[in-house]
Amino acid sequence: MKTTLTLTLGALLALGLSVTSTTSAQDAGKVDFEKQILPILKESCFKCHEKENEDNGKIKKPKGGLRLDSAATITKGGKEYPDENVVAGKPDASWLVKTMTLPDTDDMAMPPEGKGDRVTPANIDLIKKWITEGASFGAWKGVE
Numbered sequence: 001m002k003t004t005l006t007l008t009l010g011a012l013l014a015l016g017l018s019v020t021s022t023t024s025a026q027d028a029g030k031v032d033f034e035k036q037i038l039p040i041l042k043e044s045c046f047k048c049h050e051k052e053n054e055d056n057g058k059i060k061k062p063k064g065g066l067r068l069d070s071a072a073t074i075t076k077g078g079k080e081y082p083d084e085n086v087v088a089g090k091p092d093a094s095w096l097v098k099t100m101t102l103p104d105t106d107d108m109a110m111p112p113e114g115k116g117d118r119v120t121p122a123n124i125d126l127i128k129k130w131i132t133e134g135a136s137f138g139a140w141k142g143v144e
């Protein structure tokens with residue numbers, strides 16, 4: 001009787017532990033937009049895709065009508081590809097990523113040829129993973 005009880009408790013405990021560890025492993029594996037994706041966009045894209053601002057007395061508008069500095073405008077997209085900038089679940093249909101993977105010589109390659117380093121393959125994979133996972137911005141809203 002005593003042995004059975006010990007065994008049952010042991011089994012329950014083991015089950016509880018394995019369930020807990022699976023859940024936290026999944027959370028830890030999910031890409032966090034603000035921590036992992038935003039810095040990549042800041043470094044490679046913000047200089048041309050931010051909210052209209054004044055730079056040395058010159059008005060600078062976001063290129064292609066695309067702002068990458070807020071969740072709403074990343075979702076909305078630009079002039080040519082509205083609603084296709086980020087297509088949740090479909091990285092290959094998302095222009096945010098497509099432009100990063102086009103050859104240097106393509107007119108739509110981003111950043112444009114000679115205007116900054118291409119995004120590294122590892123970072124492109126990270127962005128693809130974020131889109132595949134549903135392209136959630138979490139609590140981040142960005143610049144209004």
Ligand code: HEC
Nearest residue numbers: 044045048063064066078079080081095096099110111115
């Ligand atoms: C030096 C300036 C510059 C940088 C840096 C830059 N872009 Fe662009 N981007 C442009 C210009 C100019 C256009 C408009 C091109 C056109 O329509 O022919 C554009 C257009 C786009 C478009 C198409 C928007 C639409 O719907 O019309 C996307 C998507 C895009 N850029 C993504 C990016 C991403 C992602 C990065 C960073 C990896 C980036 N860009 C960095 C200048 C830039």
